[in-house]
Amino acid sequence: MDLVTPGIGLIFWTGIIFLTLLLILAKVAWKPINKMIENRNQSIEDALKMAEKAREEMKQLQADNEKILAEARAERDKMLKEARDMKEQIVAQAKEEAVKEMERIRKNVGMEIEAQKAAAIEEMKNTIVDLSIEVAKKVIRKELKSDNEHQQLVESMLKDIKFN
Amino acid sequence: MIRFLALIAAGVFLTINLYAGVHTNASHDEEEKDFDVNELIMHHIKDAHEWHILDYKKSDGTIKSVSIPLPIIVYYKGKIDIFLSSEFEHGHKIVTKGNNSYILHHEKIYIADPESETGLKIEEKDGEHVILNEKPLDFSITKNVFAMFIVAILMIFIFTKVARSYQKNPGRPRGLQAFLEPLIVFVRDDIAYPNLGSKANKFLPYLLTVFFFILFNNLLGIVPFFPGGANVTGNIAVTMTLATFTFLAINLNGNKHYWQHNFWMPGVPVFVRPILAVVELMGMFVKPIALTIRLFANITAGHIIILSLVSLIFIFKSLTMSPVSVIFVLFMNCMELLVAFLQAYIFTILSALFIGIAVEDHEHHEAHEHVSH
Numbered sequence: 306m307d308l309v310t311p312g313i314g315l316i317f318w319t320g321i322i323f324l325t326l327l328l329i330l331a332k333v334a335w336k337p338i339n340k341m342i343e344n345r346n347q348s349i350e351d352a353l354k355m356a357e358k359a360r361e362e363m364k365q366l367q368a369d370n371e372k373i374l375a376e377a378r379a380e381r382d383k384m385l386k387e388a389r390d391m392k393e394q395i396v397a398q399a400k401e402e403a404v405k406e407m408e409r410i411r412k413n414v415g416m417e418i419e420a421q422k423a424a425a426i427e428e429m430k431n432t433i434v435d436l437s438i439e440v441a442k443k444v445i446r447k448e449l450k451s452d453n454e455h456q457q458l459v460e461s462m463l464k465d466i467k468f469n
Numbered sequence: 470m471i472r473f474l475a476l477i478a479a480g481v482f483l484t485i486n487l488y489a490g491v492h493t494n495a496s497h498d499e500e501e502k503d504f505d506v507n508e509l510i511m512h513h514i515k516d517a518h519e520w521h522i523l524d525y526k527k528s529d530g531t532i533k534s535v536s537i538p539l540p541i542i543v544y545y546k547g548k549i550d551i552f553l554s555s556e557f558e559h560g561h562k563i564v565t566k567g568n569n570s571y572i573l574h575h576e577k578i579y580i581a582d583p584e585s586e587t588g589l590k591i592e593e594k595d596g597e598h599v600i601l602n603e604k605p606l607d608f609s610i611t612k613n614v615f616a617m618f619i620v621a622i623l624m625i626f627i628f629t630k631v632a633r634s635y636q637k638n639p640g641r642p643r644g645l646q647a648f649l650e651p652l653i654v655f656v657r658d659d660i661a662y663p664n665l666g667s668k669a670n671k672f673l674p675y676l677l678t679v680f681f682f683i684l685f686n687n688l689l690g691i692v693p694f695f696p697g698g699a700n701v702t703g704n705i706a707v708t709m710t711l712a713t714f715t716f717l718a719i720n721l722n723g724n725k726h727y728w729q730h731n732f733w734m735p736g737v738p739v740f741v742r743p744i745l746a747v748v749e750l751m752g753m754f755v756k757p758i759a760l761t762i763r764l765f766a767n768i769t770a771g772h773i774i775i776l777s778l779v780s781l782i783f784i785f786k787s788l789t790m791s792p793v794s795v796i797f798v799l800f801m802n803c804m805e806l807l808v809a810f811l812q813a814y815i816f817t818i819l820s821a822l823f824i825g826i827a828v829e830d831h832e833h834h835e836a837h838e839h840v841s842h
Contacts, residue, residue, distance in 0.1 A: 311706035
């Protein structure tokens with residue numbers, strides 16, 4: 306029975322000791338420790354969040370890179386295509402111009418030839434006329450009285466002789 | 470932890486040696502007298518006015534007892550007397566201070582009866598001795614009070630050190646800090662927050678103090694030699710006082726809903742409400758009483774079992790009994806180590822639970838329940 310009878314002295318001292326301990330520890334230990342643990346939890350949480358964010362950003366960055374790369378590739382393809390097109394165009398244009406030039410040259414040459422031919426024919430005609438006159442003069446010197454009659458005779462004869 | 474267990478184990482063996490030494494001497498000295506297990510156990514688990522450390526036999530064959538005398542503070546008839554317990558000479562001498570004479574009998578202080586030679590007025594009643602002497606109010610620094618002082622100083626020392634190492638080293642905990650942090654965080658995250666929610670910070674210092682106070686007293690109670698060995702948490706006055714603090718914490722902080730639920734339960738027929746009020750009123754007091762008895766009974770029972778097991782050697786008066794005792798006591802000490810943590814945990818979590826019920830924010834609670842359903 307003695308064992309379960311609380312003594313007043315012990316109650317008194319337990320009360321005093323416990324309350325003092327509670328006040329002292331609350332001030333010097335529990336509050337700072339709790340604050341520190343909270344701070345640390347907060348900083349861990351923040352660090353985790355930041356890591357998550359960084360990972361997110363990394364992903365974003367990677368996606369951006371990919372996009373830029375794809376764009377660059379597309380740009381290159383476009384440029385290549387344009388270049389090819391331009392080349393073809395230039396080649397075609399050059400060909401066309403060459404053909405034109407050739408055509409023109411050919412025409413010129415033809416005309417030149419034509420002109421030369423006409424000149425040569427003219428000259429040949431003249432020469433032939435002169436030669437004929439000389440020959441006819443010598444042949445028929447005696448038969449015709451004036452040169453004029455000779456000239457008329459020969460030209461009328463030459464008219465009949467058409468080249469071509 | 471291993472080091473700690475080793476220490477406990479060493480302590481166990483030392484106790485056994487100590488007990489064995491003491492009582493072999495005793496039995497040698499009083500060979501005729503039977504070994505009184507009951508008295509031995511009661512002597513060890515009850516409070517005392519001196520801190521007995523050991524007995525040894527001097528070369529001339531007398532038994533010398535080494536103990537720390539503790540201050541006696543008694544109040545009787547408007548007068549406070551303070552003196553050292555050594556003045557009683559282990560209860561053999563009457564101490565007279567002014568008009569008051571005191572006598573110590575079985576660790577209880579009585580006012581000495583001038584008519585009797587021993588100072589005690591004993592009456593035989595139903596075959597039992599009843600002491601009729603008056604008793605002064607005893608506010609002595611007893612063994613348990615002294616042990617609590619040691620625990621308090623130890624706790625202040627340890628936890629200020631831990632708090633300082635938090636400031637010095639806010640990162641990974643080290644040393645003592647690393648050893649105690651899991652317990653602190655356990656009380657914080659597994660006891661305070663789940664039961665008290667947003668109001669946890671207000672009660673956290675109380676819960677931490679009560680947890681570590683009980684734990685340290687339990688652990689020191691297992692250690693069988695000087696700084697330990699006092700059966701503090703196995704004393705009903707101590708557990709009652711702690712439970713009273715919980716009772717006050719519950720009822721001083723109880724909100725409107727708590728009192729409404731206690732005395733005018735909503736949601737039940739009106740004629741049932743007074744009956745429930747009586748039940749709840751009883752419950753208000755049963756809670757701290759249960760806390761008181763649970764802690765007291767668990768710790769005291771553990772100590773009684775250990776002491777009984779050690780006593781087996783002296784009951785059987787045989788050395789062959791000692792290995793059995795040692796093995797069982799070792800087992801019980803491990804058990805006690807578990808119980809030391811367990812009871813501190815149970816006292817704290819029940820305190821948190823009861824306070825939590827009293828301060829619970831009702832709207833929030835209902836909203837929460839609504840969401841969870």
